[in-house]
Amino acid sequence: MRHIISVLLENEAGALSRVAGLFSARSFNIESLSVAPSEDSSASRMTIVTSGNDVVIEQVVKQLNKLIDVIEVSEITADEHVEREIAFVKIDGKSISDKMMSDFSTNEFLKIHKTKSNEIIIECVDSPEKINLFLNSVKNIAVKIVRSGSVGINSN
Amino acid sequence: MTQNTDNKQLKISGAEIFVKCLEAEGIDLVFGYPGGAVLHIYDELHKQNKVAHILVRHEQGAVHAAEGYAKSSDKTGVVLVTSGPGATNAITGIADAYMDSVPIVVFTGQVRTALIGNDAFQEVDTVGITRSCVKHNFMITDVHDMAETIKKAFYVASTGRPGPVVVDIPKDITEDFCEFNYPESVSMRSYNPDIKVLDDDIDLAVKSILSCKKPVIYAGGGVINSNASQELTDLAKYLNFPVTNTLMGLGCFPGNDDQFIQMLGMHGSYEANMAMHDCDLLIAVGARFDDRITGRLDKFSPNATVIHIDVDPSSISKNIKAHIPIVGDVKDVVNQISKKIVQKNLKPKNIDKWWAQINEWRKKDSFGYKQGKDIIKPQYVIDRLYEITKGDAFVTSDVGQHQMWAAQLYKFRKPNRWINSGGLGTMGFGLPSAMGTQLANPDSLVCCVTGEASIQMCIQELSTCMQYGLPIKIINLNNRYMGMVRQWQEFFYEKRYAMSYMDALPDFVKLAESYGHIGYKIEKPSDVDSAIIEALNQKDRLVFLDFITDQDENVFPMIATGEAHNKMILS
Numbered sequence: 001m002r003h004i005i006s007v008l009l010e011n012e013a014g015a016l017s018r019v020a021g022l023f024s025a026r027s028f029n030i031e032s033l034s035v036a037p038s039e040d041s042s043a044s045r046m047t048i049v050t051s052g053n054d055v056v057i058e059q060v061v062k063q064l065n066k067l068i069d070v071i072e073v074s075e076i077t078a079d080e081h082v083e084r085e086i087a088f089v090k091i092d093g094k095s096i097s098d099k100m101m102s103d104f105s106t107n108e109f110l111k112i113h114k115t116k117s118n119e120i121i122i123e124c125v126d127s128p129e130k131i132n133l134f135l136n137s138v139k140n141i142a143v144k145i146v147r148s149g150s151v152g153i154n155s156n
Numbered sequence: 157m158t159q160n161t162d163n164k165q166l167k168i169s170g171a172e173i174f175v176k177c178l179e180a181e182g183i184d185l186v187f188g189y190p191g192g193a194v195l196h197i198y199d200e201l202h203k204q205n206k207v208a209h210i211l212v213r214h215e216q217g218a219v220h221a222a223e224g225y226a227k228s229s230d231k232t233g234v235v236l237v238t239s240g241p242g243a244t245n246a247i248t249g250i251a252d253a254y255m256d257s258v259p260i261v262v263f264t265g266q267v268r269t270a271l272i273g274n275d276a277f278q279e280v281d282t283v284g285i286t287r288s289c290v291k292h293n294f295m296i297t298d299v300h301d302m303a304e305t306i307k308k309a310f311y312v313a314s315t316g317r318p319g320p321v322v323v324d325i326p327k328d329i330t331e332d333f334c335e336f337n338y339p340e341s342v343s344m345r346s347y348n349p350d351i352k353v354l355d356d357d358i359d360l361a362v363k364s365i366l367s368c369k370k371p372v373i374y375a376g377g378g379v380i381n382s383n384a385s386q387e388l389t390d391l392a393k394y395l396n397f398p399v400t401n402t403l404m405g406l407g408c409f410p411g412n413d414d415q416f417i418q419m420l421g422m423h424g425s426y427e428a429n430m431a432m433h434d435c436d437l438l439i440a441v442g443a444r445f446d447d448r449i450t451g452r453l454d455k456f457s458p459n460a461t462v463i464h465i466d467v468d469p470s471s472i473s474k475n476i477k478a479h480i481p482i483v484g485d486v487k488d489v490v491n492q493i494s495k496k497i498v499q500k501n502l503k504p505k506n507i508d509k510w511w512a513q514i515n516e517w518r519k520k521d522s523f524g525y526k527q528g529k530d531i532i533k534p535q536y537v538i539d540r541l542y543e544i545t546k547g548d549a550f551v552t553s554d555v556g557q558h559q560m561w562a563a564q565l566y567k568f569r570k571p572n573r574w575i576n577s578g579g580l581g582t583m584g585f586g587l588p589s590a591m592g593t594q595l596a597n598p599d600s601l602v603c604c605v606t607g608e609a610s611i612q613m614c615i616q617e618l619s620t621c622m623q624y625g626l627p628i629k630i631i632n633l634n635n636r637y638m639g640m641v642r643q644w645q646e647f648f649y650e651k652r653y654a655m656s657y658m659d660a661l662p663d664f665v666k667l668a669e670s671y672g673h674i675g676y677k678i679e680k681p682s683d684v685d686s687a688i689i690e691a692l693n694q695k696d697r698l699v700f701l702d703f704i705t706d707q708d709e710n711v712f713p714m715i716a717t718g719e720a721h722n723k724m725i726l727s
Contacts, residue, residue, distance in 0.1 A: 014295075018287060021287050058473065059474060066468070066470050068292040070346055
């Protein structure tokens, strides 16, 4: 089962590799991982999307907590939460029909950027499920896809 | 090396700060080996006499020595090595300390900060390559951080579940100057080893303890680390419950006590493993359900309620689901349980029938062997060592058959007396860890039980023993084979003894003598006693006893990998 784990960790050199190393050393899955500054300038927040049964996830959380640089671990999928991801899709302008272009322009979740070389970049911010649906709809014409991985926050 | 600055504050070099930190931390002994990146530090060590330094012959030996020092005392072991190969040679020892939760701090030199990442001479990414085998590691990048980082390193290594901490120090940091202030205490928001035990968990445990019919106390190294041997022994005696020990837990309950049902696991006793399999209450105390303990997981203690007491939450329900998990310091938890049972004078149920069953299992005498007239049985040597030393020696061991026989037959009565490599299984551990043990206990008898294969992995430390006059007694069980490898090949590879025969062995007597020690070769069972007694009489000398033992002897009982506890090979 898919889980999102949010980790607050000290902004120390090597803290990211401690977390990444833990996942590979103990054979835990990583679907995506994103890390950025938090509300506290001396700490970063990392969002890890992983999968596994309850026993595995219990170990993931315990092992993360055991890392000395980790301040707080929460499994946000355990409760109500909001989850978003950003994706960019680059498409050759020639392969987009007018109908498609107009659909994209009116979709409130999409933003369109144009490049100098007549390519279109579509920016999509949504839940991973919706992003998957959207990417599926453009998979035949996409030249490049860039995804950020999920971030999430508890909403209860 | 001191300078007075404008504001009259005394600034000293990073190297001097380093030595002052050790002094302030109460460290009086460091195991190490010098090299380019740590020369400023060695120069400062040379100028003072508060922190002594033991020069080993290989950095692996330094770390094992620090482990022996820490395991046989209540102190933290300290290692100082140079960058590059100094650090990589130390890694086996660091990994060993990590697996067995040994509090040590390893200081590694590093190339100058300006050179880091340039593939400089003797540069390795020490923080990177030790990351997965340390409790934590640091690199000091500013001399102003040195004192606080060192304070943190000792704090992290010695609290909670202990473990190794590596501190990497670039050379230029040791020549920069600043004021010295050693912090009196340290607090880290991301690390809090003081765990408040939940009262409800204690109540649940007490209820199970008072209602069970077939209990077993399964006690491991965590009891020794928590300094809780006396508390656990008192509680077990009050309850009259059977106690088994893991390899790491030996000595935390008296090995000669009637309630002791011996070690459990792959080479554990028949009674311990049968009791584990049949029990209705399993009280795991400071133990981690390692695969050498559990055997086949789905057949492990099938009818037992499991109480698991451990300071490390990640040890709980990792391999075996705990019905009553109790996270906390073992000593604290055992005291709280005792408070609710012993102090209230509550009595558990009568378990006479359970004891009758255990005593029935005991009759198998599963550690038994027959000593004939001609060939020395390795077990006999351990038996005699136990009798002659009255079970009171510090015993270190290497890894293999001799280790198992020492664990089975030397009935440790006190904690911190059995020093071995359990988790990592590091051949070469025995001799250097005996050095650390002897230095921590200068007036005590230290024996190193080893084999002709293991001892050669750190044999160079015989030179260190000579330099510092360490009167270790080496008990070499020489069967001309890597015995445990040979045993597996006999059982599981149709006796194809691939590379397990120890050819071209040195003459160990001459070898010991060439280092300035005493050596004896013993070939007859009738000479075993006199050789041990003679060695013990040489109080100030290292004596190497080379016992030529039965080549075909195997360690029994044995649970093959992936089998259940009640499926033991007995002979």
